[in-house]
Amino acid sequence: MDPAAGGRQSDRDRDETGRARNARPRDGLGRPLPRGATGVARQPEGVPRSPNQTLVEAQRLLDDGRPFHAHEVLEDAWKTSAEGHRALWKGLAQLAVGATHAARGNRTGAVTLLRRGADHIEPYQTEPPYHIDIAGLLRWARGNAGILETGAGQLPTPRLRSAP
Template sequence: MSSDGSAPRIDRDRDEEGRARNARPRDGLGRPLPHGAPGVERLPEGVVRSPEETLTEAQRLLDAGMPFHAHEILEDAWKSSAEAHRLLWKGLAQLAVGATHAARGNHTGAVTLLRRGAGNIEAYQEDPPHGIDVAGLLRWAHAQAEELAAGTGGLPTPRLR
């Protein structure tokens, strides 16, 4: 408590608009590192990309073992997409977060996000936009969730197309 009885003020990193942003460096799986430590370059937030650019960059990051960073790319698409495809991009971002949790050893979180992401992309299976392999991603997500829930298996890289 401060001298006036209120909770002490905690200074937080903020962006130009005043929103809280963690400026600490991050490792390849998105975990914060101590200030001043070398980390993986952060991707700018809120970038509007074409679906082609989004899928290419997200796949590159997934292939590099950086699912947290792939999630950030997919999250930008989710937040800037038209309503018709919003759940698709949200689900893809959730699959990447599930892969992040699995890579960090949080199998419970991974199972939850893989199942949630699969549920969000399922409606796009019959007519998948942008060449996305929705059926393959569903198979991947369900198989990985089952294996992680059972405490077995590794997490192969998902193929978006």
């Protein structure tokens, strides 16, 4: 019985304190699957990574067509970063969520998150930390938001860093 559900049995996954858990299997784009279905392995949450490790892992996931999982890696950095870079990681996570929405066919959500993410990373353009290609990501996010808004095109994979 779930007191939050008015005493009736809830089908939502909750821990012993009543907080939501993400125990349901998910597909490669993070969408919940029916219980008992075989899903894609999730990224473990709360893994401490250096900024370089975060960017390498997130790029690998983006390259593999798994932007939802890249978002989870970037979200860990966002939640644990120092205040001065928190908006950077938040913006990068939002760009990955925008790519997730685009892959799911949700153009409105994609446009919103691409623009929101771009707004968060823009202040870092003059001195990009960790060799992040802020200018390239801004072009990618804003340009593709405009393309998606017209209903045309597929979203190319973003490059977090410029090629060496």
